[in-house]
Amino acid sequence: xxxxxxxxxxxxxxxxxxxxxxxxxxxxxxxxxxxxxxxxxxxxxxxxxxxxxxxxxxxxxxxxxxxxxxxxxxxxxxxxxxxxxxxxxxxxxxxxxxxxxxxxxxxxxxxxxxxxxxxxxxxxxxxxxxxxxxxxxxxxxxxxxxxxxxxxxxxxxxxxxxxxxxxxxxxxxxxxxxxxxxxxxxxxxxxxxxxxxxxxxxxxxxxxxxxxxxxxxxxxxxxxxxxxxxxxxxxxxxxxxxxxxxxxxxxxxxxxxxxxxxxxxxxxxxxxxxxxxxxxxxxxxxxxxxxxxxxxxxxxxxxxxxxxxxxxxxxxx
Amino acid sequence: xxxxxxxxxxxxxxxxxxxxxxxxxxxxxxxxxxxxxxxxxxxxxxxxxxxxxxxxxxxxxxxxxxxxxxxxxxxxxxxxxxxxxxxxxxxxxxxxxxxxxxxxxxxxxxxxxxxxxxxxxxxxxxxxxxxxxxxxxxxxxxxxxxxxxxxxxxxxxxxxxxxxxxxxxxxxxxxxxxxxxxxxxxxxxxxxxxxxxxxxxxxxxxxxxxxxxxxxxxxxxxxxxxxxxxxxxxxxxxxxxxxxxxxxxxxxxxxxxxxxxxxxxxxxxxxxxxxxxxxxxxxxxxxxxxxxxxxxxx
Numbered sequence: 031x032x033x034x035x036x037x038x039x040x041x042x043x044x045x046x047x048x049x050x051x052x053x054x055x056x057x058x059x060x061x062x063x064x065x066x067x068x069x070x071x072x073x074x075x076x077x078x079x080x081x082x083x084x085x086x087x088x089x090x091x092x093x094x095x096x097x098x099x100x101x102x103x104x105x106x107x108x109x110x111x112x113x114x115x116x117x118x119x120x121x122x123x124x125x126x127x128x129x130x131x132x133x134x135x136x137x138x139x140x141x142x143x144x145x146x147x148x149x150x151x152x153x154x155x156x157x158x159x160x161x162x163x164x165x166x167x168x169x170x171x172x173x174x175x176x177x178x179x180x181x182x183x184x185x186x187x188x189x190x191x192x193x194x195x196x197x198x199x200x201x202x203x204x205x206x207x208x209x210x211x212x213x214x215x216x217x218x219x220x221x222x223x224x225x226x227x228x229x230x231x232x233x234x235x236x237x238x239x240x241x242x243x244x245x246x247x248x249x250x251x252x253x254x255x256x257x258x259x260x261x262x263x264x265x266x267x268x269x270x271x272x273x274x275x276x277x278x279x280x281x282x283x284x285x286x287x288x289x290x291x292x293x294x295x296x297x298x299x300x301x302x303x304x305x306x307x308x309x310x311x312x313x314x315x316x317x318x319x320x321x322x323x324x325x326x327x328x329x330x331x332x333x334x335x336x337x338x339x340x341x342x343x344x345x346x347x
Numbered sequence: 348x349x350x351x352x353x354x355x356x357x358x359x360x361x362x363x364x365x366x367x368x369x370x371x372x373x374x375x376x377x378x379x380x381x382x383x384x385x386x387x388x389x390x391x392x393x394x395x396x397x398x399x400x401x402x403x404x405x406x407x408x409x410x411x412x413x414x415x416x417x418x419x420x421x422x423x424x425x426x427x428x429x430x431x432x433x434x435x436x437x438x439x440x441x442x443x444x445x446x447x448x449x450x451x452x453x454x455x456x457x458x459x460x461x462x463x464x465x466x467x468x469x470x471x472x473x474x475x476x477x478x479x480x481x482x483x484x485x486x487x488x489x490x491x492x493x494x495x496x497x498x499x500x501x502x503x504x505x506x507x508x509x510x511x512x513x514x515x516x517x518x519x520x521x522x523x524x525x526x527x528x529x530x531x532x533x534x535x536x537x538x539x540x541x542x543x544x545x546x547x548x549x550x551x552x553x554x555x556x557x558x559x560x561x562x563x564x565x566x567x568x569x570x571x572x573x574x575x576x577x578x579x580x581x582x583x584x585x586x587x588x589x590x591x592x593x594x595x596x597x598x599x600x601x602x603x604x605x606x607x608x609x610x611x612x613x614x615x616x617x618x619x620x621x622x623x624x625x626x627x628x629x630x631x632x633x634x635x636x637x638x639x640x641x642x643x644x645x
Contacts, residue, residue, distance in 0.1 A: 033450040037443060038436075126434040130487075133399050134451035135424035135494065137417070 031136045035145045042114055043152050050160050053102065057167040060095055067091060068170035085174045096171065099164055103184035106160060107193035108221040110153045115200020116213035118145060123208045146201060150194050157193040161186060176266035183229065196221050234271040350413025352377045352498050352530040353398055357407030360393050367393040369554045371407070375532070375547065377497075379561070380521075382541030383534040384624055385551035391534040392431060394551065395502045398532065399428040412497055424454055427496030431503045433487035437476025441469050441486060448490045460493035463523070481512035485519070492523060499524070501533040505540055517544050538621045548620075550627040557627040562620065569623050572600040572613040586610075590626040601626035 067088060075084040119142070122128040132138050165185045172178060172185075182188065199220050204213035351374045358371040368390040375381055383391050396402040397409050400417020409415075414422045435444060441464065449455045464471065467485050469478070478486065484504055491499060504520075505513040521544050524531065535541055541548065548565060550557040558565065569589070575597055586602035593599075601618065602608070608615050618626075 031451055034447050037439065037447070125437070126430065126432065127436055129396075129399075129401060129428065129430035129434040130436070130490070132401060132417070133423065133426070133428035133430075133491075134448065135420050135453055136451050137420050137423065140420070 031140060031144045032148065034131070035148045038145075039114070039148060039152065043156075046110070046113075046152075046156050050156055053160060054163050056095065057099075057163050061167045064091060064167065064170050068173065072170070072174060081174075088174060089171060091171075096168075099168065100181070100184060103161070103164055103189050104225075106157060107189055107196045108218060110157065110193045111196025111200040111217045111221055112214045114149050114153060115197035116204045116217045117210045118149060118197075118201045118204060120204030120208060120210040120213040123205075124210055146197070150197050153193045153197055154190050157190045158187075161189045178267045179269035182233075183225075192221075192225070195224070199224070234269075239271055350377075350410065351375055352379070352381075353409070353411055353532060355407065355409045358394075358397065358404055358409050359406035360390075360397060360402060361405040366405075366554050368397070369406075371556050373549065373556050373559045375530070375549075375559070377412075377530045378528070379547035380524075380531045380545045381533065381547040381549060382545035382562075383532060383549045383551060384538060384541050385534075385536065386628060387536055389551045390554045391536075391551055392502055395428075395500050395532070395534055399426060399430075399500055401428075424452060424494060425497045427491030427494045427499045429484070429487045429491045429499070429501040429504050432507060433480075433483035433504075435475040435478075435483055435486060437474065439475055440471065441473050441475060441478070442471035444475060444486060444490060445471075445493075448493055452494045454495045456493045456495055460489055463489045463492070467519075480507045481509075481516065484508060484512075484516055488516070488520065497529060499529055499531045501531070503534055503536070505535065513540065514543075520544070538624045541624075542620050548624075550624055552628050565623060566618060566620065568605065569601060569603050569618045569626075570608050571616040571618045571622060572602055572608075572610060573616060574598045574600070574613045590629065 072081070072084060072088050075081045122131060131141060168181070168185070172181065175181070183192065196217065200213060200217040203216045203220060204210065207213045207216060353373075353375045355371050355373055358368060359366060360368040371394070383394065385391050393402065397404055398411050398416055400411075400415075400423070411422070412425050414425075416426070417423055436447075439447070445457070445460050445464070448460065449457055464486075467482070467489075469482055469486065475483065475486065484507075488501070488504065491501075501520075505516050508516060517540060520531075533541075533545065546562055547560070548562050549559040560568075570586075586604045586608065589601040589603055591598070591600050600613070601622065
């Protein structure tokens with residue numbers, strides 16, 4: 031049975047392997063230069079402090095390869111799902127060859143188990159190679175990146191898991207649809223649907239987010255309103271999943287919580303105060319970039335006597 | 348005592364609301380070449396797919412060689428199946444199909460399979476998708492036979508073949524299995540195919556079995572009665588009327604009887620297999636045959 035499973039897989043396997051080899055070569059050729067620039071330019075700049083322009087310049091390097099890389103890591107898993115997963119059962123049902131396959135001295139359970147195992151194994155190996163290469167290539171860029179959580183599902187083992195999932199999804203939809211083309215189309219839709227739901231609704235809730243609030247001062251000038259200090263993630267690579275301005279008692283300002291300090295101006299005006307003092311109340315330990323943060327931004331009425339201030343509180347949840 | 352080749356009790360298969368096969372109860376002893384005949388859509392394929400274990404019954408039960416079809420690998424090894432339109436992998440070569448068989452069947456007879464292909468003149472490197480209908484059917488049969496099955500199921504194996512290829516296919520089938528201890532169940536919508544090779548008959552019409560039995564017994568147990576139009580009121584006694592038809596000049600009956608038929612009002616003739624099948628299909632002996640005996644009955 032393994033022979034048949036491999037015989038039905040080997041053409042696609044060769045095509046996939048070939049495509050991945052091309053990508054590996056492209057990354058292998060450009061990767062060392064990227065590393066060299068990082069070591070010779072980005073690392074030394076940290077010594078003299080101002081790294082902003084150096085980092086920005088470095089991040090612009092190889093941008094014609096970075097974007098495709100990112101796209102590839104999103105698309106490669108679903109390509110496995112479309113071309114290996116969807117036809118796995120659908121093509122047999124569609125062409126009638128299941129009547130040959132299922133009447134040999136092999137039970138259907140073993141037939142599907144063997145085929146799925148082989149396809150998933152091969153996919154995991156190829157996708158693993160691809161992901162390892164991309165992760166290696168992207169590493170210098172990731173070291174200066176401050177939004178790593180955006181790339182979480184494009185590095186290391188995550189694309190491998192997505193590829194294996196796409197295979198399972200394709201095979202399942204193929205068994206239901208019984209048409210290869212329908213299975214392929216629904217696999218694309220299903221894969222991106224699941225990815226969207228996972229990244230938007232599942233990932234932010236996998237761990238309890240760290241909650242933090244920081245005090246901040248609102249400054250009203252003739253040109254507009256602004257805050258003195260940027261109200262962003264406490265640390266680079268923090269993933270802000272929620273950002274609200276709340277009062278000192280924890281009440282969100284405005285119906286939507288007012289995620290920009292400017293929006294609570296009306297409230298402040300009602301309170302009769304337009305500015306206060308800025309201080310960071312407490313330092314926050316550097317979090318794992320994959321752990322989402324939920325920051326609450328709080329306009330805070332200070333202690334009696336002292337000027338009321340907007341506080342961005344960051345108590346650990 | 349060995350189990351029957353095929354035994355069904357109240358067997359039924361439903362697709363959504365339509366019953367493709369309903370309430371089938373019959374038993375086929377081993378060692379026969381069984382012809383399963385019926386019009387298109389009567390449920391022949393459904394019955395064979397149930398026997399091959401490709402479908403699960405919606406009602407009743409089916410046992411093949413005393414076991415539930417496709418219950419395990421050992422049961423699958425005992426049954427050879429030649430599907431309709433010879434399902435083959437179009438991209439795989441003839442040789443690959445034999446390898447497939449060798450890898451998937453413990454009792455695989457590689458020598459016989461290769462010998463058979465050589466005999467048929469099939470090039471091993473040829474892709475299955477490029478074979479002619481007859482060659483595809485032959486390759487499919489070769490795979491099924493090399494499993495060394497105890498029961499061989501063939502679903503309309505010759506339906507897509509021209510008359511010459513039909514004759515050749517059936518001839519080769521019979522010569523290959525001659526002397527081997529194998530039961531065969533073969534479906535066709537043409538009585539002539541069945542007549543050539545089978546010794547047992549099942550007539551399947553409108554999802555149910557109309558008659559089943561050894562062909563010889565069926566032929567001796569059925570008679571064709573010819574009478575004039577005026578014999579209307581003289582019903583034959585002790586006979587089961589299978590079909591009745593009236594033409595301008597005469598009345599034809601097909602009857603089933605266990606003993607000798609004594610009907611003075613009727614001219615009694617022996618029946619051909621085709622007439623018998625047609626009678627059970629409910630179409631009756633509609634062919635208008637001007638018999639010289641027409642006047643003799645009056």
